[in-house]
Amino acid sequence: PMTGEIFKKITSLEEPIMGELAFNDAETMAYYNTENGRLYALNLEKGEAQWSVESEFGFESGPSISGERIYVVNNQGGVTAYDNRNARLIWNLNLDTKVTGGVSLLPDGFKAYVLDRGGYIHAVNTRTGKREWRFSTSQSGPIQNVLLTRMRGSSFADLKVMPKVRYWTIWTFCAGTRLCIFDPQEGQPYM
Numbered sequence: 001p002m003t004g005e006i007f008k009k010i011t012s013l014e015e016p017i018m019g020e021l022a023f024n025d026a027e028t029m030a031y032y033n034t035e036n037g038r039l040y041a042l043n044l045e046k047g048e049a050q051w052s053v054e055s056e057f058g059f060e061s062g063p064s065i066s067g068e069r070i071y072v073v074n075n076q077g078g079v080t081a082y083d084n085r086n087a088r089l090i091w092n093l094n095l096d097t098k099v100t101g102g103v104s105l106l107p108d109g110f111k112a113y114v115l116d117r118g119g120y121i122h123a124v125n126t127r128t129g130k131r132e133w134r135f136s137t138s139q140s141g142p143i144q145n146v147l148l149t150r151m152r153g154s155s156f157a158d159l160k161v162m163p164k165v166r167y168w169t170i171w172t173f174c175a176g177t178r179l180c181i182f183d184p185q186e187g188q189p190y191m
Helices: 154-159
Strands: 017-023 029-034 038-043 048-054 064-066 069-074 078-083 089-094 099-105 111-116 120-125 130-136 147-150 168-174 178-182
Touching: 017 064, 064 099, 069 099, 078 099, 099 147
Parallel strands: none
Antiparallel strands: 017 029, 029 038, 038 048, 064 069, 069 078, 078 089, 099 111, 111 120, 120 130, 147 168, 168 178
8 A cells, every 4th residue: 555566466356346345354355246246255365266156136236244244235126145154145135126335334243234226224134134124314316325434532422413332323415415324223313
């Protein structure tokens, strides 16, 4: 990052990458998906794929990772979870709507959040693969992700926000002209 010098080139990638890379906690593996509907686990030390799996659902975004699971937005209008050790499909949740952007995760990995094109935020229980709540941002056709951020100090008092989940909050635009802050536990706006 300081000089732009290339440390290593990995040239064994077989297909064009779509979306962003995600890394495991040890930063020994990188996960990515391709335009052709495959999810790959790339061993960074060896520079080669450890496994790959073809998705029957296709991909709409790059993967997000927490612990031993990878989450992707699929082309069918939902969220899919895979085991990052062996590419086993854990669950697929159809939200019956197209999702914009990727999956945002709380650091504990127990909830995933996505924003659909109708302007609804969906909270998904990552253990069960079931939707826990959805809330309208009153904005159709959003083009952004939901952003999870941790607030500290006087910022809470200034915004009159009383978070229930270790100071984590969900931020996104709503009604086209406002920035709204949501409670990640219940999906209700703070303001």
